Structures are given as structure tokens and as C-alpha cells.
Amino acid sequence: MSFAAVDVIRAKRDGGRLTGEQIAWVVDAYTRGVVAEEQMAALAMAIFLRGMDAGEIVAWTGAMIDSGERLTLDVSRPTVDKHSTGGVGDKITLPLAPLVAACGAAVPQLSGRGLGHTGGTLDKLESVPGWRAELSTVEIVRQLDEVGAVVCAATEGLAPADRKLYALRDVTGTVESIPLIASSIMSKKIAEGSSGLVLDVKTGSGAFMKTPDQARELARTLVEIGTAHGVSTTAVLTGMGTPLGRAVGNAVEVAEAVEVLQGGGPADVVSLTLTLAREMLALAGLSTVDPVEVLASGAAYRTWRRMILAQGGDPDAPLPTPRHVQVVEASQDGVLSTLDACSVGLAAWRLGAGRARRGDPVQHAAGILCHAKPGDAVVAGQPLLELHTDTPGAVPSALKALESAFTISADDEAPASTGEGLVLEILR
Numbered sequence: 001m002s003f004a005a006v007d008v009i010r011a012k013r014d015g016g017r018l019t020g021e022q023i024a025w026v027v028d029a030y031t032r033g034v035v036a037e038e039q040m041a042a043l044a045m046a047i048f049l050r051g052m053d054a055g056e057i058v059a060w061t062g063a064m065i066d067s068g069e070r071l072t073l074d075v076s077r078p079t080v081d082k083h084s085t086g087g088v089g090d091k092i093t094l095p096l097a098p099l100v101a102a103c104g105a106a107v108p109q110l111s112g113r114g115l116g117h118t119g120g121t122l123d124k125l126e127s128v129p130g131w132r133a134e135l136s137t138v139e140i141v142r143q144l145d146e147v148g149a150v151v152c153a154a155t156e157g158l159a160p161a162d163r164k165l166y167a168l169r170d171v172t173g174t175v176e177s178i179p180l181i182a183s184s185i186m187s188k189k190i191a192e193g194s195s196g197l198v199l200d201v202k203t204g205s206g207a208f209m210k211t212p213d214q215a216r217e218l219a220r221t222l223v224e225i226g227t228a229h230g231v232s233t234t235a236v237l238t239g240m241g242t243p244l245g246r247a248v249g250n251a252v253e254v255a256e257a258v259e260v261l262q263g264g265g266p267a268d269v270v271s272l273t274l275t276l277a278r279e280m281l282a283l284a285g286l287s288t289v290d291p292v293e294v295l296a297s298g299a300a301y302r303t304w305r306r307m308i309l310a311q312g313g314d315p316d317a318p319l320p321t322p323r324h325v326q327v328v329e330a331s332q333d334g335v336l337s338t339l340d341a342c343s344v345g346l347a348a349w350r351l352g353a354g355r356a357r358r359g360d361p362v363q364h365a366a367g368i369l370c371h372a373k374p375g376d377a378v379v380a381g382q383p384l385l386e387l388h389t390d391t392p393g394a395v396p397s398a399l400k401a402l403e404s405a406f407t408i409s410a411d412d413e414a415p416a417s418t419g420e421g422l423v424l425e426i427l428r
């Protein structure tokens with residue numbers, strides 16, 4: 001069935017509901033270049049302003065999946081994946097994928113690169129010498145079967161409509177729309193072929209969704225889309241007001257993930273990894289397996305090593321170190337009461353850990369170590385933050401981003417960052 005693009009735009013502009021046929025046609029015609037960029041820009045703005053109902057969002061997601069291939073993961077273990085909407089210091093995929101694999105599931109984690117202040121999993125892993133992000137579909141399926149976990153770049157054939165539309169939304173002020181964000185995330189994840197999906201929907205200063213209400217609406221929409229498309233989906237709402245763990249950047253986050261896999265690491269990272277692992281195992285029909293025991297046994301760390309080796313990486317090679325380190329000290333005695341995720345993420349990005357434009361390189365050694373977390377007692381002169389970069393000229397602008405990043409209070413009322421309270425709600 002064929003339509004005039006302008007009629008579809010007018011229908012949404014005037015607050016109407018698009019039919020499944022209109023949606024299938026417009027997404028397909030846009031992917032083929034028949035609907036022009038300016039027409040899709042107008043439609044994206046109309047959707048941004050008018051919204052879409054649940055049926056439209058499910059149909060829009062389906063059309064984006066149909067724009068490319070949907071992988072068939074023919075493996076002997078149950079498949080389950082995790083996706084995070086992105087946060088500062090969010091390295092959870094790195095310990096989580098090998099942990100859940102060591103518990104008996106197969107975790108196909110096809111990821112993107114970072115843009116802006118939240119880092120990308122591939123950029124972090126590329127700080128491991130020799131590690132390769134690009135795998136063919138045959139390699140992905142083989143590694144899933146043999147190792148149980150694969151973290152790699154999404155193949156070109158997955159949801160090409162989303163790649164084109166996301167680039168357009170980026171330059172037309174239409175990113176921050178729940179129907180468009182939800183369909184974008186889910187089209188890629190559903191096309192990846194996993195049977196179960198756990199979504200870590202973040203809220204707070206370092207997240208896309210600044211308020212819990214927005215995050216809850218996104219979470220509900222994501223679960224509805226997954227369920228309608230036959231993927232068992234759970235969403236976990238988590239706080240992102242302060243960085244996760246102590247490391248923000250690339251190599252520093254890999255080092256912290258390895259600490260967790262070796263039985264240590266910050267309490268909040270360990271706690272969130274275990275919460276998400278339990279939800280993934282429940283979807284995979286493996287809820288009798290205890291991820292705490294598997295982590296303590298060293299099996300998850302052994303799977304991490306196999307996962308890195310399978311993609312050409314050397315798990316024993318030293319990680320890159322920065323050419324320049326700058327320390328920010330506490331100005332007074334007291335308790336660190338706040339450490340703002342958005343400011344720390346922005347500072348790490350300015351130090352070179354992230355990129356401003358798609359395709360730019362990142363510095364693998366760049367990032368920030370938080371020597372104190374909210375709730376920690378501090379004394380004047382002690383190191384609070386350690387800034388890592390290969391380009392010392394970037395330090396002044398990073399310091400500017402950190403100007404009001406933290407507060408030290410004289411009393412000791414701030415709660416310690418144990419990971420408790422990080423999970424706000426679980427939607428199934």
C-alpha cells in the first residue's frame with residue numbers, strides 16, 4: 001500500500017492516529033530514500049509534539065525492525081540481554097554479561113559507541129589491548145554457544161531505519177520523545193534476536209530521563225513494546241544522580257569491572273550487577289541459580305577472560321595509563337553529601353573519554369576516579385577526584401564542569417553509597 005508522505009505528516013500534525021499501514025509504509029519508504037529527509041523531519045516533530053499511542057508505538061517499532069534483518073540465535077542456552085538507557089560510570093555490562101553467561105544463559109550484547117557525557121561499552125572495552133568490537137553474525141553465534149557472552153558492535157543490517165532516523169532526530173530537536181526513544185531502543189534490541197530482555201532505565205542528573213515519572217513512562221513503554229513483539233521484558237528503574245562506582249571513563253571502568261569479577265569492587269556496582277543478573281536469570285528460566293555464588297566461585301571472571309580472548313583481547317595486558325593526572329582535593333573536613341553525575345560525566349568527556357561527533361576517536365586512558373562517594377567522611381586536602389587525560393590542555397574545561405559538582409557538609413547526614421536505594425522500581 002502506498003501513501004502520500006504529506007498526508008501522513010498532516011494526520012499526525014493534526015493529532016490523528018496513524019494506521020499500521022501508514023506507519024509500515026512511511027518507515028520503509030524513508031529507509032529506501034522515497035520519503036525525503038525534510039518530510040521525515042516534519043513527521044518526527046509532529047510525533048514529538050502529538051505523541052503516539054501504544055498501538056502506534058508497537059507498529060512503529062515493528063516497521064523499524066522490518067527495515068533490516070532479525071537475527072536467529074540458534075544456540076543451546078536460553079538467550080537474554082540487558083540494555084541500559086545510559087549513565088555516568090555505567091560499566092555494568094562488563095561484569096554482568098560474563099556473570100549471567102557463567103550462570104548458564106547466553107548473553108548477546110550488541111552495543112553502540114558513546115556520544116555525549118555517557119560512555120559507550122565498546123569504547124571502554126577497546127581499551128583492552130587487541131580487543132575487537134566488529135564481529136560477523138557467524139562469529140557472534142559461535143561465541144555465544146562456546147563462551148555464553150558476546151559484547152560487540154551491532155551489525156549494519158540491524159534496524160537500518162533507526163540509524164538513519166536517529167541521525168535526523170539528533171539535528172532536528174526530536175530526540176527527547178518517549179515514543180521515538182522507546183521504538184529506537186527496542187527495534188535494535190528485538191532485531192538482535194534475544195528471547196528475554198532486561199532494561200536498566202536510569203533517572204537523575206546523569207540520565208536521559210531527569211525525573212522518575214519520565215523514566216517510569218519510558219520503562220512502561222519499553223515493556224509494552226517488548227511484550228507485544230514476543231520478547232519477555234523487565235524494566236528496572238535505577239537512580240543516576242551520582243556516578244555508578246568510583247571510575248568514570250574507559251580503561252578505568254574496565255579495571256573496576258575486573259575488580260568486581262574478582263570478588264571486590266564498589267558496593268553499588270556489585271549490588272546493581274546482582275540485581276540485574278537475577279532479573280535476567282528469571283527471564284531465562286534459571287532463577288534457581290544464585291549469581292552471588294557464581295561470582296564468588298570465580299566462574300564469572302573465567303568467562304570474562306574467555307570472552308576477551310575470543311575477540312582478540314589480552315586479559316593480562318596492562319591497560320593504558322594517562323600522560324597527565326590532576327587531583328582535586330577536599331576544601332574542608334566533613335561528609336561528601338553530593339557528587340553530581342552529570343558534571344562528572346561532562347568533565348570525563350572533556351578530558352577525552354567521550355566524543356563530540358560520531359566517528360571521533362576517544363582517549364582510552366581518559367576519565368575520572370572518584371576517591372570519595374556521597375556519604376564518605378573527608379578531610380581537608382584529601383584527594384576527592386583524580387582526573388586522567390592524555391591532553392593536559394583539556395583540564396581547565398574539565399575543572400569548570402566540576403565547579404559545583406560536589407558539596408561537603410559539616411554534619412554526617414548523607415547516606416553511605418552502599419547500593420541500597422539505587423533500584424527505585426521493577427516493572428514486569
Ligand code: URA
Nearest residue numbers: 175180181182184185
Ligand atoms: N538511545 C537510543 O538507542 N535511541 C534513542 O532514541 C535514545 C537513546
